[in-house]
Amino acid sequence: MSSPDLVPNDLWERIAPLLPPHPPRRRHHPGRRPIDDRMALAGIVYVLRTGVAWRDVPASTIGCSGVTCWRRLRDWTEAGVWPRLHQLLLDELRAAGLLDLNDAAIDGSHVRALKRGDHVGPSPVDRGRPGSKHHLIVDAHGTPLAVSVTGGNRHDVTQMLPLLAAIPPIRGVRGRPRRKPRRLYADRGYDYPSHRRHLWKRGIKPVIARRGSPHGSGLGTIRWVVERTFAWLHQFKRLRIRYEHRADLHQGLLDLACSLICLRRLRTSF
Known part of the structure; x- marks a missing residue:
């Protein structure tokens, strides 16, 4: 390639407009370009x-x-380039009418971490081996709105509120920017009364499967888009296994992958 x-x-x-400028070169000893x-x-x-x-x-x-x-x-x-690129593409998607912010879905996915570092913990689904977890929130079409990385032993529900807070102000149309969905779909791992109350206070209707209830709630007909977006993310092979020791660099690659997914959606819609 x-x-x-x-x-x-x-x-x-x-x-290109988001990249920080290079430091000025010295006059007498400019060094290599x-x-x-x-x-x-x-x-x-x-x-x-x-x-x-x-x-x-x-x-x-x-x-x-x-x-x-x-x-x-x-x-x-x-320098914060990747989140700004992601927000720019979300604005363009909303301006083109390609975002559905009425419904959103949230979930987490485990990945193995081959190096120790920040946000690494014993994975409960990998016999306690070091791992990390990707947390993702998407719109009704599966467009990634926000993504984060934590240790593999962190519960999904601990990242529900931080992910909602991480959704950038999405512009693109007249009026106030959108920062929250109207309804949030999630599996029973997110079924906690305190989090349900917090969602209601923010004006978000929680559509979450109840713990202890039999499977077959029917929410999968809407919530499946987040699983598909995880499949899109993990098509980027660097994200299938975490190699970066620094969590911020792995987070940067996650944000870049989300931007590429948004750009691909823009391309296929015209």
Whole structure:
């Protein structure tokens, strides 16, 4: 894959204004010129898609080394580039009438963590091996609205309220930006009275399966979209297993993957 294939023009046009400028070069000792940002982004997308180690990024094809790509990922993550890109694409989706914020679905998914680090814990579904958990909230079409990463031993319900708070103010049409859905669909793991009360106070109707009730509530006919979005996320091989020691870098890759999913939805709707 070449750089133009990994970073097409529509992606580059949206992300280029968000990137922080390079520090000014010294007059007498300018040093080596910085690698082009588009090449570095191509390396980041290459690692995200293929799951290869940073040292295995093909410099002859991408145009820069994997170490440079990792450094740009670190710098751009610390600068908050990925959440702003995600919010920009959500605004465009709403302006195009492609977001349904009346209904939202929430769920979590376990991934194995091969390195120790922040937000890593014993996974209850993997015999206590180190793992992390992805928490995701989507709209009625499965468009990712917010995503987070925690330790593998964190309960899903602990991230319900933080995920709702993480939904950015989505603009795109006249009036106030939307920051919350009208109804929230979830499985019985989220069935706690305190959280139900909090949702009602925020004006959100909880549509959550009751604990202890038999399976077959029928909510799966709406809630299945979040499972499909997890499948979309884990098509990016770097997200199937957590390799990053730093949780913020893994979070940055998650946000970038959500942005690519949003961009793909924009492309297929015109």
